[in-house]
Amino acid sequence: MTAAEGFLMFFKKKKGEADNNMNQKNLDDKELIPVDKADFIQKMKEQLHDSADLNIKELTNGFTLIFFDTLTDKKMLNGDVLARLEDAQATPNEALKHITVSSTSKYKYVDDVVNSLLKGAVAVHSAGHPVIISAMVGTQENRSLTRPENESQVLGPQIAFNESLATNISLIRRFLTNPNLCNESYSVGKQTNSAISLLYLKGIADDDMIDRMRERIKSIDIDGVLDSSNLVQLIEDNSFAIFPQMLLTERPDRACAWLLNGKMLVLVDGSVQVIGAPQTFIEFFQSMEDESVRWQIATFIRALRVFSMIVSIFFTAIYVAALTFHYEIIPQTLLIPLGESRSRVPFPPIIEALLLEVMIELLREAGARLPTKVGQTMGIVGGIVVGTAAVDAGFTSNILIIIIAVSALASFTTPNYMMGNVIRILRFPLIIFAGMWGFYGLMFGFCFLLIHLLRQSSLGTPFLAPFYPPRFEDWRDSIIRLPIGWTNSRPVQTRPLDRLKYRYRKNKN
Structure with missing residues (x-):
């Protein structure tokens, strides 16, 4: 054993002793269960502030039961606990033998009993014994399993988690x-x-x-x-x-x-x-349905999502930069209809773009907060009416309406709701940078975003993996998705103890 290993073992031993001493101190500070029945009832009432739904039942054979009416299943309580304890001897061991609930525990501290009661348990106290038997008889009020709402797909299992x-x-x-x-x-x-x-x-x-x-x-x-x-x-x-x-x-x-x-x-x-x-960043643009379709289709869909993200973030900003500073990049065939479309607009491109972007976000937020049927109608009708009225009134141009609509549509291709919200927000600062400094401002915003992403990590692992740092093995299941036989190893990013998921041998007979 080296000196460094010896020092490490010494410090680990000292830390373990300190943790044990702390745990022992915490146990010593806890209050023990009162042996006397009256003291126990009084203590429970004090701890639970004599709540209106706190129920206390004293059996003739010496057992005292305490539970919350609103948290317990009455059928289970009566059949598996009360009926079983009526003829039992008032001791903790006898209570354990007679109670037919699958989840039971022994407690000797008041805090532990209170926590179990708040989770739907019934506490059984035996006069003269400093131990409580806790039996879990909580209600099982669960919503039935349904289809996924936010991650719906055609192929694959059609079941979602619920609140239980x-x-x-x-x-x-x-x-x-x-x-x-x-x-x-x-x-x-x-x-x-x-x-x-x-x-x-x-x-x-x-x-x-x-x-x-x-x-x-x-x-x-x-x-x-x-x-x-x-x-x-x-x-x-x-x-x-x-x-x-x-x-x-x-x-x-x-x-x-x-x-x-x-x-x-x-x-x-x-x-x-x-x-x-x-x-990783790229996993926010992947879906479980990608694993259920052919690898060519999955690769196309993933590339489309990444392209849509770029379009959603930069498309409007490029329009603002081109019309404000860089007319030379616009094709001559497009200059005439663009000039005619903007001839009645009194605002500069940056104000025009921000105004429409805010209107789109207002329609989207209103549609999300209203009831489903009303929200859908609000989004469709509101978008058509407001867009048409804005063009007729001269507040915006037809071309910008198309650009804003394409950008909003592209943001919906992101399969993750949280990343979709980020894409919605990022458009605004990039439009401002483009309106102030043109493509220089746009490049400044892009570099800032790239540096920000490079600095991020997820549980200590690089957020932009497998592209930075480059891990070519994991590129097989990133933006592209190679055939299933080529993706038989786990990603390096998670540092798995077992890299191989399966051995793929194709039978050509």
């Missing part, structure tokens, strides 16, 4: 019947105590990445986490970046595909979206 954490984990386990699928539970939020699960495949996911994700989840100090979209902003690498660094999905098949590639999943109870990490 248990249901979502069961969906993943049905896709991956693998004993190496690990599930770690955490509780986040001082007020909400939201249940969070970290899933990964043991033997494939990188241990350092798993540790990094654990530390980020454990370090969260917040009142409450109500949705995975809130949690992802707390655990991503750079919360000030405009680009999201982790992906959200509502599809179990996509979540399982991430696990098979060595990624991790974070699930939040009450959320229909699952967090996947680490991710």
Whole structure:
């Protein structure tokens, strides 16, 4: 053993001793369960502020049951707990023998009992014993499984996650019947105590990445986490970046595909979206349907999405720069209709473009916030009426209407909602730069975006991989998607412990 290894083992030992001492101190600070029945009832009422839905039942044989009416399943409570304890001897061991609920626990601290009650358990106290038996009899009020709404596709499974954490984990386990699928539970939020699960495949996911994700989840100090979209902003690498660094999905098949590639999943109870990490920039333009179609079609669709992103961000800005500073790049055959179209417009190109972009965003936001049928009508009719009226009134030109419509249409090809919002926002500063400095301003904005992307990371891995740093092996499943036999290795970005997904041998007989 080298001196460095000896020092490392020494510090690890000291850290372990310090952690054990801290844990012991925390246990010593906890309040034990009162042995006396009256003291126990009084303590529970104090801890739960004698809530109106707090129910206390005292059985004749010495058992005392405490539970919340609004959180427990009455049929399970009466049949599996109350009916079973009526003839039992009032001891914790006898309670465990008679209760037929599958999930039971023993607690000796008041805080643990309170937490179990808030999750839908019934606490069984035996007079003279400092131990509580907790049986989970919570209600299972879940929304039925439906089709994906935000990630709909023609091919592949037609099922989506719902708000139940248990249901979502069961969906993943049905896709991956693998004993190496690990599930770690955490509780986040001082007020909400939201249940969070970290899933990964043991033997494939990188241990350092798993540790990094654990530390980020454990370090969260917040009142409450109500949705995975809130949690992802707390655990991503750079919360000030405009680009999201982790992906959200509502599809179990996509979540399982991430696990098979060595990624991790974070699930939040009450959320229909699952967090996947680490991710790369190009993965925001990929869809699960790409894996279900021929590789030529998948490559064309992915290239079309990337091209649409470029068009959506730069098309309007190029129009503004050309009309403000660079008339020489416009073909002569287009100058005459362009001049006629702009002859009645009183605004400079930058004001004209910003005005129309804001109008499009107003129509889009209004359509999204209104009820479905009214929103669709508002988007279609509003766009036609406002566009036609703007041209007739001389507020804008016909050509810019076409450019704005193409840019808005191109932004909808992005399969990820979060990245689609980013593309919508980026158009505005680029239009301003183009209107102030022409193509020089446009190039300045492009370089700024590129540098910003180069500086980003996802769980410590490069965000622009596999293009920077160049990893040619992973180019086989990036913008292009080669035949399935060529994509049999996991991406280098996730640093998987097992690189090979499968061995592909084509039978030519």
